[in-house]
Each structure stands twice: as C-alpha cells, then as structure tokens.
Amino acid sequence: MRVAVVGATGLIGRRLCAALAARGDTAIAVSRSGSAGIDGVPDVRWDPGEGPPPAALTDGVDAVVNLAGAPIGGKRWTAERKRVIRESRTVPTRMIVDALSADGAPRVLVNASAVGYYGPTEAEVDESSPPGSDFLADTCVAWEREALRARDHGVRVVLVRTGIVLARDGGALPQMALPVKLFAGGPIGGGRQWVPWIHIDDEVGLILFALDHAEVDGPLNATAPDPARQRDLVKAIAAALGRPAILPTPALPLRLAMGEMSTLALDGQRAVPRAALAAGYPFVHTDVRAALEDVYR
Numbered sequence: 001m002r003v004a005v006v007g008a009t010g011l012i013g014r015r016l017c018a019a020l021a022a023r024g025d026t027a028i029a030v031s032r033s034g035s036a037g038i039d040g041v042p043d044v045r046w047d048p049g050e051g052p053p054p055a056a057l058t059d060g061v062d063a064v065v066n067l068a069g070a071p072i073g074g075k076r077w078t079a080e081r082k083r084v085i086r087e088s089r090t091v092p093t094r095m096i097v098d099a100l101s102a103d104g105a106p107r108v109l110v111n112a113s114a115v116g117y118y119g120p121t122e123a124e125v126d127e128s129s130p131p132g133s134d135f136l137a138d139t140c141v142a143w144e145r146e147a148l149r150a151r152d153h154g155v156r157v158v159l160v161r162t163g164i165v166l167a168r169d170g171g172a173l174p175q176m177a178l179p180v181k182l183f184a185g186g187p188i189g190g191g192r193q194w195v196p197w198i199h200i201d202d203e204v205g206l207i208l209f210a211l212d213h214a215e216v217d218g219p220l221n222a223t224a225p226d227p228a229r230q231r232d233l234v235k236a237i238a239a240a241l242g243r244p245a246i247l248p249t250p251a252l253p254l255r256l257a258m259g260e261m262s263t264l265a266l267d268g269q270r271a272v273p274r275a276a277l278a279a280g281y282p283f284v285h286t287d288v289r290a291a292l293e294d295v296y297r
Helices: 011-022 078-100 135-153 173-181 200-212 231-242 251-266 273-277 288-295
Strands: 001-005 026-031 043-045 062-066 108-113 123-126 156-162 165-166 197-199 218-222 269-271
Touching: 001 011, 011 026, 011 200, 062 078, 062 200, 078 108, 078 135, 108 197, 108 200, 135 156, 156 200, 165 173, 165 200, 165 288, 173 231, 173 273, 197 200, 200 218, 200 273, 218 273, 231 288
Parallel strands: 001 026, 001 062, 026 043, 062 108, 108 156, 123 269, 156 218, 165 197
Antiparallel strands: none
16 A cells, blocks of 8 residues: 655654554655655655645555644644644645545545544543534534545545544653653643543554545544543553652633633543444553553553
C-alpha cells in the first residue's frame, strides 16, 4: 500500500509513517517544510497557503491520511487564533478532497477529527451522538463536512475523532505531566471531568486498521474503551513518575487566565470507541495506569 500522510511532522504523523514503513508499505511524508526526516520515507512539500496539493500526493497513491491542523493549545483563543485553528483544518481538507475528484486518485481518505466534536458532556457519547455547540464542536463539524464531500467522488471516508494522545515525546501529556514532575500536580477544577485518552500505539494502530479494513467507514472514536476522570489520570501520571499528585487547581483562576481555552483543562467528553470495538479493533492499552507506565518505561 502507498499512503500519503499529510501533516507528517506531527506526533501522530511521524509515528504513522514509521509504522507504515516498518510493515513494508510506502509512506509519503507530506509537510509544509518538505523535510520530515523519517528514515526510509520520501518527503513531499506542500503548503496549503500556496495552492492545491502537488500531484505526488495523489499519483500512484492508494490512500491519503490527513492530519493537518494547527495546535489548539498554547495560545489564548482570540478571534484571530480561532480563525487559524479552524482554517488550518478545513482549508487543507477541502484542497485534498478536490484533488481526490481526479480520475485515478486514491479512493480512501482517513481524515483527522477530534472528540471535541461532542462538546463538553458528562454523558457517555459514541459515534452516533450529535455534535456539541461550542467552538471546538463547530470546528470539528466544519472539518468533517469538508472531508465527507469526498464521498461524492466514490471515496471511502473515515473520520478519526481523537482524544488525548498519551505519548512521552509530544501531544498534551508532557504539558499535563510537567506540574506533576515539579511536585505541583493534582486535580483541576475538582477533577471530575472525563478525559477520553488513547495510547499513541493504539492511535496509530486504529489508523492502520482503518486503512486496511474496507468496512470501516465514517466516524471512528480514537479513544480507549475506558475514559478516565481527570483526577484519576493525574494520579496515574504521578504513579508512573513516582511523584505525588495532591495539589488541587481551582477552576476560577484557570477560567480567568485562559478564557474560553480553559475548556481544554476543565471540560471533557466521556467518549467511547463503539465503532472500533464493533469492527474488531484489538486495543493494546485499555487501563490508563498501565498505559502511562508503558509510556514512561
């Protein structure tokens, strides 16, 4: 299989390219820099701000995995920042789908999305649940809408709604673990909010599963079967690092300091991977403590 991975320099993209190469497939690392630097993986440069994707993204390619999107954390959500977050997802996806309309183009698109689709909720949600109504939910709805247009061209579209990816070298975990390492970790805003987590190995494994199985179609929650409360996740991080986790962080100061972006820390989704389980994906990491011990081993 020949797979173009858009957003190959990110945490998931790098791991996915390496996994494809390791099993004998051909991965094409597509990035703005054109220099992902992954052993045995050819590079293709594409900056969506400069125009449509090059022919190398589709010619002779069996599937496209689109992971492009600006980070949602790190910077306060001003109106301009929210525009960047949204357009960094919808614009590349639109261009990729337009390229898939050509004769001979790939007929499989695995497109990133996020559990933010469901909005903040205490209720259990799966792939059949409706979207929320906040900024992240609206962004995911627009993102997925662009990807689903590919169905008009006979393309199988999988929407990977990813939760919090547990990996030592990127994603949200290093930021979550830093206070714990400094002996300042603990429950945030009471710690009752749900965290739909997934080990990086299962994140990559689910994308490979979606590529390999033609019956996988539509939304696919990339979350472990058992989401954790934030207080339990931070306890698991502390146990893996050999640190205490007893200092609580009240919600009000976070909301004042972070504004709307505080939803990333204070709200969550009890998202479960019902579609993945029904399709037979064998999760490797289902217990959050064991998963974090594996990450920090």
